[in-house]
Amino acid sequence: xxxxxxxxxxxxxxxxxxxxxxxxxxxxxxxxxxxxxxxxxxxxxxxxxxxxxxxxxxxxxxxxxxxxxxxxxxxxxxxxxxxxxxxxxxxxxxxxxxxxxxxxxxxxxxxxxxxxxxxxxxxxxxxxxxxxxxxxxxxxxxxxxxxxxxxxxxxxxxxxxxxxxxxxxxxxxxxxxxxxxxxxxxxxxxxxxxxxxxxxxxxxxxxxxxx
Numbered sequence: 001x002x003x004x005x006x007x008x009x010x011x012x013x014x015x016x017x018x019x020x021x022x023x024x025x026x027x028x029x030x031x032x033x034x035x036x037x038x039x040x041x042x043x044x045x046x047x048x049x050x051x052x053x054x055x056x057x058x059x060x061x062x063x064x065x066x067x068x069x070x071x072x073x074x075x076x077x078x079x080x081x082x083x084x085x086x087x088x089x090x091x092x093x094x095x096x097x098x099x100x101x102x103x104x105x106x107x108x109x110x111x112x113x114x115x116x117x118x119x120x121x122x123x124x125x126x127x128x129x130x131x132x133x134x135x136x137x138x139x140x141x142x143x144x145x146x147x148x149x150x151x152x153x154x155x156x157x158x159x160x161x162x163x164x165x166x167x168x169x170x171x172x173x174x175x176x177x178x179x180x181x182x183x184x185x186x187x188x189x190x191x192x193x194x195x196x197x198x199x200x201x202x203x204x205x206x207x208x209x210x211x
Contacts, residue, residue, distance in 0.1 A: 041109050116161070
């Protein structure tokens with residue numbers, strides 16, 4: 001019998017990863033609604049309960065990842081991440097008894113760090129879009145992995161937040177971007193793909209017959 005998939009929430013606090021118990025609901029928004037839209041900052045809301053029974057409580061600023069745990073589907077991989085970010089707020093709604101207490105955890109994606117990073121009269125040279133995106137990341141000290149930028153973007157001097165500038169370059173290229181990481185507990189970064197560039201993917205048959 002196949003193992004059912006299970007959504008899990010892990011948070012990083014005090015140098016260790018912990019799995020949030022009693023998850024009742026998860027709501028995630030990633031990316032954009034329409035291709036003509038700018039990319040948004042990813043967001044997630046998690047509902048849990050009975051916080052007095054938690055061994056370690058999540059707190060504001062902790063790293064957090066939501067993922068599907070589904071062993072036996074992809075060779076060598078059991079965890080499939082759906083959200084990377086940080087905790088923005090933890091709210092407890094108290095019930096009549098402790099096991100009726102409910103917790104709402106709101107989270108923001110790693111793009112929020114780009115939105116907070118301000119650029120003042122930043123000189124961006126004319127070059128391929130992927131190189132411009134990389135230069136923005138270097139300037140604000142945030143990780144980004146751009147590939148396959150096909151267009152040459154004009155030079156400009158920019159004042160504003162870094163995420164708005166990356167969105168501008170993304171529209172120029174008709175590119176795509178998303179928060180991702182090598183493994184579900186690894187430090188995430190922005191992966192940026194130029195147009196007509198399918199993500200590099202290797203498919204494995206579960207019975208080990210080939211790739």
